[in-house]
Amino acid sequence: MADKRRVVITGAGVVSPFGAGVDTLVNALLENRSGISTHTLLKEFPLMNSHVAGIVPEIDFSFIPRHYRRSMTKMSLFAMLCVTEALKTAGHAKAPAGTAVYIGSTVSSMQAWLDFSEKFLNKRLDLVKSTAVFQVMNHSPLANLQQALDIRGPGLGASNACATGLMNIGLAYQAIRQGTLESALAGGTDEYHPMMTGCFAIMNAASSQYNDAPARASRPFDKDRGGIVCSEGCGIVYLETLDSAKKRSANILAEITGFAANTETKSISHPSSDSIIECMSMALDSAGVTPREIDLVNAHATSTVDGDIEEAISIEKVFGKDPPVNSLKGHLGHTMAASGSMELIAVIHMMLGGKAAGTLNLDAVDPACAGIRHFTGTVECAVNTFVKNSFALGGTNTSMVLRRYGA
Amino acid sequence: MMQREEIQKIINEAIAKEFELDISLLVPEANFETLGLDSLDAVDMVVVLEMAFRVDIRNNFTMADFTNLESLHNFIERLVRQKENAGE
Numbered sequence: 428m429a430d431k432r433r434v435v436i437t438g439a440g441v442v443s444p445f446g447a448g449v450d451t452l453v454n455a456l457l458e459n460r461s462g463i464s465t466h467t468l469l470k471e472f473p474l475m476n477s478h479v480a481g482i483v484p485e486i487d488f489s490f491i492p493r494h495y496r497r498s499m500t501k502m503s504l505f506a507m508l509c510v511t512e513a514l515k516t517a518g519h520a521k522a523p524a525g526t527a528v529y530i531g532s533t534v535s536s537m538q539a540w541l542d543f544s545e546k547f548l549n550k551r552l553d554l555v556k557s558t559a560v561f562q563v564m565n566h567s568p569l570a571n572l573q574q575a576l577d578i579r580g581p582g583l584g585a586s587n588a589c590a591t592g593l594m595n596i597g598l599a600y601q602a603i604r605q606g607t608l609e610s611a612l613a614g615g616t617d618e619y620h621p622m623m624t625g626c627f628a629i630m631n632a633a634s635s636q637y638n639d640a641p642a643r644a645s646r647p648f649d650k651d652r653g654g655i656v657c658s659e660g661c662g663i664v665y666l667e668t669l670d671s672a673k674k675r676s677a678n679i680l681a682e683i684t685g686f687a688a689n690t691e692t693k694s695i696s697h698p699s700s701d702s703i704i705e706c707m708s709m710a711l712d713s714a715g716v717t718p719r720e721i722d723l724v725n726a727h728a729t730s731t732v733d734g735d736i737e738e739a740i741s742i743e744k745v746f747g748k749d750p751p752v753n754s755l756k757g758h759l760g761h762t763m764a765a766s767g768s769m770e771l772i773a774v775i776h777m778m779l780g781g782k783a784a785g786t787l788n789l790d791a792v793d794p795a796c797a798g799i800r801h802f803t804g805t806v807e808c809a810v811n812t813f814v815k816n817s818f819a820l821g822g823t824n825t826s827m828v829l830r831r832y833g834a
Numbered sequence: 835m836m837q838r839e840e841i842q843k844i845i846n847e848a849i850a851k852e853f854e855l856d857i858s859l860l861v862p863e864a865n866f867e868t869l870g871l872d873s874l875d876a877v878d879m880v881v882v883l884e885m886a887f888r889v890d891i892r893n894n895f896t897m898a899d900f901t902n903l904e905s906l907h908n909f910i911e912r913l914v915r916q917k918e919n920a921g922e
Contacts (some may be wrong), residue, residue: 493853494872497878553884553892554881555881556877556878556880556881557875557877558874767848
């Protein structure tokens with residue numbers, strides 16, 4: 428295939444529980460730090476058995492003019508920072524004409540809806556500000572950042588719960604590869620609300636055994652894991668054709684060579700290895716690579732009992748025991764719509780830096796997850812090609828294959 | 835009875851806080867355009883001032899009441915006086 432339709436990532440931006448910036452994230456991961464802390468509000472709910480969350484440290488967003496900021500909630504503010512960083516690292520002062528934006532969230536701002544609902548239920552519409560609708564509409568982050576940054580290309584964000592970030596990068600990749608677009612900004616963003624932990628708590632899928640030791644609460648593949656730790660943040664990449672990147676001598680972070688998505692229909696809440704195996708296999712096929720060519724699998728693994736087992740079984744079935752496997756949710760918790768894109772960005776930089784962070788809190792591997800090659804701590808690694816998984820409630824599975832450019 | 839100066843101070847402080855404006859910009863002749871405010875801000879200004887004075891603004895104003903800050907001061911003061919005279 429001609430260079431023109433090969434797709435590369437040349438920019439990236441992150442806001443994570445460690446703060447703003449890709450470097451901040453990658454350094455924290457390589458130092459094996461946890462972004463999880465106690466969230467005291469959670470203790471006030473009698474049936475809320477999980478008291479931990481990954482919250483983005485306070486960031487001063489006053490640099491965004493009030494005219495734009497007034498219709499933004501945290502998920503839009505995070506996205507603004509990330510798009511700005513992604514464009515800057517891509518070498519653009521402004522998104523090139525025609526750049527599409529694929530950005531979504533799991534749900535719109537729960538806090539904004541609560542604020543509106545409280546007034547509505549009290550029959551006090553007179554207290555509702557004019558910008559409420561712009562804060563709660565489903566594509567609020569997408570619309571807000573396109574307005575604020577004057578990005579006039581199509582806004583196309585998908586929303587697939589926790590697979591949103593990787594799904595959007597995959598959709599952007601496909602559109603550029605097929606020639607519909609020349610460039611795109613893509614990823615996911617989400618803001619934390621205790622209701623999200625509540626949603627998982629009532630499904631018995633929220634971490635509850637480590638409330639007194641938050642840094643240990645998220646423990647993918649570990650025998651003592653007990654569920655998800657909900658977090659927040661944003662991850663956005665800038666994609667363009669290889670031809671375009673070469674013409675302007677852009678710094679190429681990685682090349683996307685394959686992507687696949689499918690849907691689990693046996694259950695709206697539980698993944699199955701059949702579906703995950705199919706998704707990863709389709710991604711490998713679309714990239715034209717064999718499982719033996721994969722140097723690292725970055726798992727979705729959220730620290731839930733069932734989900735981690737199904738993914739471990741699937742990885743073993745497709746890749747065997749050879750490729751190292753890590754999940755970054757031990758450090759980050761589950762950043763929801765941002766998880767796929769944020770973790771993808773982190774692994775790209777680990778590939779470029781030659782060091783990878785293993786799974787944090789993986790003290791004793793669950794025997795049911797033991798068929799794959801786990802690693803912990805920070806290790807030297809030579810990764811040229813890796814697979815990124817991202818799955819979601821509702822049945823969405825996504826897998827992407829990336830490689831070091833020039834490898 | 836609330837003094838006119840006090841009414842003006844409450845209005846100016848509410849507007850300055852809501853729209854992140856330097857209070858020194860809130861001179862009598864300032865209008866929406868010079869303050870950089872738009873139609874969405876006009877809606878929010880009504881919400882903020884109704885909360886500050888507990889008066890019904892949205893059903894009582896005409897555009898002439900919002901010509902500039904001085905006209906807004908006069909309009910709000912009229913509503914406050916009506917409320918006081920009604921013994922509320």
